Amino acid sequence: MLKQCLLPLAVSCIAFSGTSNAFKLLGPSWENGNVSYDTSFPGATPAGQNWSNAMRQAANKWGDQVDGLNITFTDNGFHACAGYTGAFPEDGNQNASGFYTQACDEAFGTDVIAVTLSRSFGSFYVESDIVFNSNESWSVYDGTTQSALDFRRVAVHEFGHLIGLDHEESNAAIMAPFIGSIFNPTSDDLNGARDIYSPATGGGSGGGSGGNPEPELRASLEEPSASQAASGITNIRGWAVGTNPISRVELYIDNKYIDNIPYGSERPDVGQSFPNYSNSEHSGFSMIYNWGNLSPGQHTMEIRAYDSAGRLETDSTTFNVHAFDNSFISDPTRVEILSDAKITNGRTITLDEVRADGKTYKVVLQWNTATQKWDIAEIN
Template sequence: MRMPSLIVAIGLFLGFAAVPGQAYQLDGTSWREGQATFHYDLRYKGSAISPSGKSWNSAFRDAANAWNDQTAFRFVLDTSDPSHPCAGVGDFPQDGFRNGAAFHDKVCNQVDGTEDDFGSRVLAVTIGYSFSSKPDEKVEADMFFNDAESWDIYDGALQGRLDFRRIALHELGHALGLAHEKSKPAIMQPTVGAIYTLQPDDVAGAEALYGPATPADEPIRMAIEEPFNGDVKSGISTFRGWVVSKNPLASLTLYRDGVLFGQLDHNGKRPDVANRFPTYPGSRNSGFAFATNFGDFSAGAHQYRLVARDNQGNQLEKTVSFSISRYENAFVKDDSLVSLRNARISSPAGNDIRIDGLEHDGKEYRVILRWKKAKQGFDPVEIIRTR
């Protein structure tokens, strides 16, 4: 796997030069597609619920949706298969260029493999990564919330505990490419204070990076939830997501590696989508999903492209890039052709299981399985023929 270069780690101690004629400040990087997916499942001291009774996950979602609703940037959120921001450091297994967030006692650097202390009075840090060949293009961002601090969730003036939601709102601003702002009221000020919502200066900074926000009621909204960017697939799994439209959809067309795959039905029950987009007709039945044997794909990189068109000529397109790890025979009908009798099993790191010497249809493989919360089980992330 090609390793990224560390581009910037932003905590309370960093500042950046102002953009001429503007108050907002940029860190010099942005996301090429104007969106980023965060894979998270937040726990503070082992608990998913704050002292005020609201979950950390929902507060993070609210913070991300504030940026989604007021700017052109899009945060896509996944709590089914979290990525730890220390992935690839110490005992945390590498999981590709996936964006993660967690309460933690250290700040991890995936480039040099170090774990550093937060520093005096540093509440949270966001680290961004890019390749040296494209230093202005983010490929990953990870958030660390200092679990040595006392946290809660609330609005208004600061109380005895820190408000997680406003600090997540700030860190998400770093994730999309904003730096600290010292001269105007902004959530991006370098110290936490009474501001707990996005300010005009914050929105202006996002607009400088990604253009003006589209109207709140976009003609079409859509998300591909599985596979996600950077995912590794093997065997039989699911392609799934949702789409809503103000006008009747004329087509929902899927392309695989640039070749037409077919039209998708989109009437699966999605009460979560209906709760978020109640003004879109049919949002309660907006899901799409189909099973596919990813073992039929060639090993290596692949891409899905999904295009939604309505009857007024509006169009929305989403793409997702993933990779395939597979056995040479995609489907074995005889169970006796798969055996572990001469295999060696170990656990090299964290949530990984390594199997050396697995026999599959007369051939021998090394297989690495990784725990996936969404399936409550282990999925193959690496399959390599050894004999």
């Protein structure tokens, strides 16, 4: 594990060599420039600015100015120390941050106000987390440093480490090892980030010249289909294929990570469409989901398919949840149709009076092409 000891108030906590007077790189980078970051920081400054927003603003100061660096945010409550201490088991390499009294498994060094903890495999980061010292007082502001530390500029500095930048002592830089009046990435900082993620404009390393064609990756979320009414317990399903084998398919509902969807079921149709892709005839994913777990109304769903090289492809949809108040009625005698069915347009069945677990509902059934059956389209 790499530990960047960050922005101490008085002492530099990381020694580095080299005499170059420009930005310095730590070595690893995020594959394809994709960084997913969980910003579920509870709480706000005394003035009411919430930490989560400040964290996102800090990250975007890099993401908005560096081509090829794609930062996305989640709000899943992941713990920054997951996997670093016995108290918090590994959470699947999620990048997160938080205020803690110590730097996960050990004390903050003297005057250290934040630490970025990173793990990499080969030349790519696997996980990186930022821990802020909760023994300090914090606020959010621009300009000269006050007694309460500016959380956002520290976050910009830490995010600089997270994307692969080391400390810079010669040029004006947010990556200076000490906190100061700089609160944005400077041109030297941005040149460093562009050197990693936008080789075409930043010069330097990388630069996909010649060689093999770029690997491809495709993913499709088929069910629930767009604007489908989701009710009861049904399938989430689709397929993912690519030049490289698929390593996992993640499910997100309303931007919250839910689970990995089992992958590898038979899809002869996809195999025929993409005969040159790895194992495309076994490219299906599916899992059972109880829509009653979600509140009635509109929701979004996204699947994220990753290949063996860490490339990412996504597909998403919006859908409406219709559910009885009780999401799982275990006694079948608690469900009863009390009125005659009305048929409209040959495909829609309306039941004006359905008793379900002691309450009366109007239920509309509609033919669903995706599932090949009559599904509940409305519960009122």
